[in-house]
Amino acid sequence: MGAGAKHRLVFVDRLLATLVHLRHATTHDVLACWFGVDRSTITRAIAEVRPLLAERGCTVSPGARLRTLAEVIDHLGASGKTGIIDGTEIRVRRPAAGRKDRDQCISGKNKQNAVKTMVVTDGEGRMLFCSPTRPGSCADITHARQLSGWSRSWPTDPRWRSSPTPATKAWERRPAGV
Known part of the structure; x- marks a missing residue:
C-alpha cells in the first residue's frame, strides 16, 4: 500500500x-x-x-464497437445516418516561460491558450467519438484528417455535404449519383 x-x-x-x-x-x-x-x-x-x-469504444449495436474516427465515419456512411462533428476549444493555463512548446497552445481563432478536442455525435445527440486533446494552434479540419487517416479530399468528397450551421458541421452521406 x-x-x-x-x-x-x-x-x-x-x-x-x-x-x-x-x-x-x-x-x-x-x-x-x-x-x-x-x-x-x-x-x-x-x-x-x-x-x-x-x-x-462506443457500442452502436450488439457486437459492434467504434474506437476510431474512421470507424465512426464508415458506420455513419453505411447506416445512412447524419453525424455532427464539433471541434471544441478548452482554455488552459499558459505554459511556463522558457518552454519550447509555449506557443503551440495559442488558438488562431480566439487568440487564447487552448487545447482542442473533436466530438462526433449522431443525429440524436449520442456521442460516438471523442478525440484526444491537441494544441489549440491545430485547425479543426487538420485534426479530423489526422485522426481519420483520410486524404485531403475528405470531407470535400462530393458524397458528403455540410450543414449551414456555423457552430457545428453536420456531415451527411449523399446517395450515389446525387
Whole structure:
C-alpha cells in the first residue's frame, strides 16, 4: 500500500461523475459540489476514467464497437445516418516561460491558450467519438484528417455535404449519383 491519500470517490462515483460530465458538459466545480469533494478530485477522477471509456469504444449495436474516427465515419456512411462533428476549444493555463512548446497552445481563432478536442455525435445527440486533446494552434479540419487517416479530399468528397450551421458541421452521406 502506498502512503498517499486514499480516493474519496469509489470507482462507481468516479464513473458516474465522468459520464455526467461527458453527457451534460457539467463543469468540474458543479460535480464537486454534487459529490461533496474538491474540484481537483473530480478532475483527477475524470482523467482516470475517460481513457478507460475510450479504450472500450462506443457500442452502436450488439457486437459492434467504434474506437476510431474512421470507424465512426464508415458506420455513419453505411447506416445512412447524419453525424455532427464539433471541434471544441478548452482554455488552459499558459505554459511556463522558457518552454519550447509555449506557443503551440495559442488558438488562431480566439487568440487564447487552448487545447482542442473533436466530438462526433449522431443525429440524436449520442456521442460516438471523442478525440484526444491537441494544441489549440491545430485547425479543426487538420485534426479530423489526422485522426481519420483520410486524404485531403475528405470531407470535400462530393458524397458528403455540410450543414449551414456555423457552430457545428453536420456531415451527411449523399446517395450515389446525387
